[in-house]
Amino acid sequence: MTQELSGGSSSGDSPRFAPAPVTFTGTGTEYFGIWIVNLLLTIVTLGIYASWAKVRRLQYFYRHTEVAGSTFDFHGNPVKIFIGRLIALAMLIAYNVSVRLHSLMTLVVVGAIAIIMPWLLRNSFRFRLYNSSWRGIRFHFRGAVGAAYRVFLLNGFLTMITLYLLAPFMHQRVKAYQHNNSWFGQTQCSFHARVGEFYKIYLLWLVGLLLFGTLVIFGGIGSTFVAISHAKESGAPPPNPMVILKMIGVLYGALILAAVLIGPVFHALITNLIWRNTRIGEHRIECKISPLGLVWIGISNLFLTVITLGLFMPWAMIRLIKFQLNAVTLVPASDMQEFLAAEPDKIGAVGEETATAFDFDISL
Amino acid sequence: MLTADFFDGHSTRVRKVALRIDGQTLSVSGENIEFQVPLGEVHVDERLGRAPRRLRFSDGAFCEVGDLDALDALLSSADHRDGWVDRTQRRARPVLVCLAAVVALAFAGYMWALPWAASVAAMKVPEVVGRQLSVATLRALDGPILLPSALPEARQQKLSDDFHNLNLPGSGHPQEVLLFRSSPQLGANAFTLPDGTIIILDELVKVVDDDQQILAAMCHELGHAHGRHGLRLLLQSSVLGTFLALYVGDFSSVLAVAPATLLHAKYSRKLEEQADSYAATVLRFNGMSPVLLAEALKKLAAAHQGKADMGYMSTHPAIDERVRHLYAEGR
Numbered sequence: 106m107t108q109e110l111s112g113g114s115s116s117g118d119s120p121r122f123a124p125a126p127v128t129f130t131g132t133g134t135e136y137f138g139i140w141i142v143n144l145l146l147t148i149v150t151l152g153i154y155a156s157w158a159k160v161r162r163l164q165y166f167y168r169h170t171e172v173a174g175s176t177f178d179f180h181g182n183p184v185k186i187f188i189g190r191l192i193a194l195a196m197l198i199a200y201n202v203s204v205r206l207h208s209l210m211t212l213v214v215v216g217a218i219a220i221i222m223p224w225l226l227r228n229s230f231r232f233r234l235y236n237s238s239w240r241g242i243r244f245h246f247r248g249a250v251g252a253a254y255r256v257f258l259l260n261g262f263l264t265m266i267t268l269y270l271l272a273p274f275m276h277q278r279v280k281a282y283q284h285n286n287s288w289f290g291q292t293q294c295s296f297h298a299r300v301g302e303f304y305k306i307y308l309l310w311l312v313g314l315l316l317f318g319t320l321v322i323f324g325g326i327g328s329t330f331v332a333i334s335h336a337k338e339s340g341a342p343p344p345n346p347m348v349i350l351k352m353i354g355v356l357y358g359a360l361i362l363a364a365v366l367i368g369p370v371f372h373a374l375i376t377n378l379i380w381r382n383t384r385i386g387e388h389r390i391e392c393k394i395s396p397l398g399l400v401w402i403g404i405s406n407l408f409l410t411v412i413t414l415g416l417f418m419p420w421a422m423i424r425l426i427k428f429q430l431n432a433v434t435l436v437p438a439s440d441m442q443e444f445l446a447a448e449p450d451k452i453g454a455v456g457e458e459t460a461t462a463f464d465f466d467i468s469l
Numbered sequence: 470m471l472t473a474d475f476f477d478g479h480s481t482r483v484r485k486v487a488l489r490i491d492g493q494t495l496s497v498s499g500e501n502i503e504f505q506v507p508l509g510e511v512h513v514d515e516r517l518g519r520a521p522r523r524l525r526f527s528d529g530a531f532c533e534v535g536d537l538d539a540l541d542a543l544l545s546s547a548d549h550r551d552g553w554v555d556r557t558q559r560r561a562r563p564v565l566v567c568l569a570a571v572v573a574l575a576f577a578g579y580m581w582a583l584p585w586a587a588s589v590a591a592m593k594v595p596e597v598v599g600r601q602l603s604v605a606t607l608r609a610l611d612g613p614i615l616l617p618s619a620l621p622e623a624r625q626q627k628l629s630d631d632f633h634n635l636n637l638p639g640s641g642h643p644q645e646v647l648l649f650r651s652s653p654q655l656g657a658n659a660f661t662l663p664d665g666t667i668i669i670l671d672e673l674v675k676v677v678d679d680d681q682q683i684l685a686a687m688c689h690e691l692g693h694a695h696g697r698h699g700l701r702l703l704l705q706s707s708v709l710g711t712f713l714a715l716y717v718g719d720f721s722s723v724l725a726v727a728p729a730t731l732l733h734a735k736y737s738r739k740l741e742e743q744a745d746s747y748a749a750t751v752l753r754f755n756g757m758s759p760v761l762l763a764e765a766l767k768k769l770a771a772a773h774q775g776k777a778d779m780g781y782m783s784t785h786p787a788i789d790e791r792v793r794h795l796y797a798e799g800r
Contacts, residue, residue: 130518130519131520136518141568142554144567145574146554165520168518169518175474175481175483240481241476241530241531242481416568442483443481445479445480446480
């Protein structure tokens with residue numbers, strides 16, 4: 106349909122290329138309209154519309170993420186996502202039923218799920234990447250199935266038996282598998298962060314958790330001590346249910362506080378580490394999310410969401426994404442016009458377009 | 470005429486083009502590009518926020534337009550209609566209507582739809598499931614929480630006979646199994662398992678003392694059994710928990726626990742009230758006063774001092790309220 110292109114690349118042969126900051130142009134108010142209409146349709150259809158709502162949500166976020174003058178795009182088919190969710194639901198039901206039966210079936214079902222999980226995860230990477238594009242060029246995931254088993258099943262097992270001491274190692278391996286096997290058109294991505302750097306961040310997180318835990322225990326013990334001495338005075342027999350309730354309340358509050366204070370710091374550090382060590386061909390990425398800034402966003406989002414019984418969520422999601430994306434910059438090593446789409450006969454494993462969406466969103 | 474960026478889908482090269490619509494044909498012209506295509510073969514993205522809109526062609530190429538208003542004008546001149554969801558999302562009034570609808574549906578769902586659906590479903594659950602759950606529950610409780618009853622055989626027999634000789638309004642007598650146990654942790658209490666088995670604790674027999682009042686407490690448990698409240702509560706809590714997890718889950722999984730607990734407590738209170746009502750009916754049918762249950766509750770409340778005034782947080786509605794209700798029924 107289009108006429109033949111005459112050759113010649115466009116201008117811009119300067120040796121240095123300007124860094125291209127990533128910007129997010131969406132707003133909470135805009136997104137609220139989309140969010141509430143989709144929520145209503147989801148409720149009215151008893152959840153079926155949720156897959157269509159998810160596609161629209163991803164399209165909103167992708168199409169408002171801009172770099173070098175162009176935005177991303179999401180092409181996922183809602184029907185595929187719906188099928189994927191049905192399969193996930195079936196697995197969940199099978200798991201719940203088998204657990205209550207307390208028999209050999211439990212082992213069989215859990216074992217079966219563990220065995221197909223790496224395959225499902227790889228499939229979800231393929232689906233997500235293939236349905237993402239920039240300027241019309243799609244991304245691809247070419248990781249091998251065997252590698253998926255090594256990265257997830259084997260490492261997962263090792264991590265469990267070493268009581269999670271290998272968790273940072275597994276995290277690095279997962280990211281390496283994901284990013285080294287990702288392609289943008291004909292350009293392969295690469296991952297350069299080392300295991301040691303993951304361990305440093307996890308250690309920091311552990312220290313923070315221990316400090317926090319110590320404070321909670323001292324606080325908890327203090328309040329329990331006061332409560333018990335009060336109980337003794339009133340003559341009621343221990344254990345007083347009020348005390349137990351209070352302890353549970355304190356622990357729950359502590360859990361939320363930890364999630365809101367320590368979680369974002371860890372997330373910022375890990376995300377920065379992962380993305381500044383990821384390259385698309387020769388192009389580099391800078392990622393400088395401020396840990397304290399993220400903590401503030403988390404606290405304020407939580408507060409506002411709670412007092413509005415959840416209605417603040419669309420604004421909260423936008424704020425969170427915007428804050429993080431604004432910290433990302435693409436540092437091109439050449440002209441952004443020169444990326445080429447993958448050639449059709451080279452499109453890796455068969456039937457990329459038919460990869461079902463098993464809807465696992467692995468957070469970074 | 471409208472300017473746009475053209476991408477051919479094979480490279481990231483941008484080319485500036487101009488768009489025109491004549492009748493039902495879209496014309497695209499620019500640097501080294503010149504073609505027409507029927508508007509019907511072009512897929513037009515919905516307008517989403519302020520994102521550039523794309524007009525996609527069947528070969529994977531597309532045009533991207535930044536000036537959304539101008540595109541709207543161009544498309545409407547060719548009688549192109551945007552989808553209704555698309556249009557609803559963008560206008561303030563439909564959005565507010567949707568907001569009101571969501572709030573109303575959530576409220577109605579929680580207050581009426583879910584309890585009704587759970588009561589219907591609980592009745593349809595096959596007996597064998599209820600029995601499995603009960604057997605498993607009893608097995609878990611016997612030992613750590615429940616000890617064998619220390620009541621003399623004769624006493625147990627008498628209370629059991631009193632119970633099974635009750636006349637029920639629908640004709641017949643209670644068929645439920647009555648078990649006696651003792652529990653220092655649970656104290657003066659009685660409860661019903663999912664399959665209708667009723668468990669009476671020694672401490673309750675001791676505290677309430679009066680046989681007729683003990684019988685009244687059993688009638689209350691019978692209310693739970695006949696309403697299959699154990700299963701109902703299980704269903705309601707599970708569905709409630711799932712919905713909250715989905716609603717808040719995208720945002721924070723820990724946050725869903727608190728509202729789930731509060732909302733669940735409210736469900737428990739309603740079921741206790743229903744059991745009280747049932748007990749009052751059965752007692753009257755057998756020539757006894759609902760006040761008997763009120764007296765039993767007062768004695769139990771006194772024994773559990775400290776628990777009684779947890780008020781809103783409690784799964785047992787404030788005893789005073791229930792006592793008042795029962796006195797009113799007794800007139």
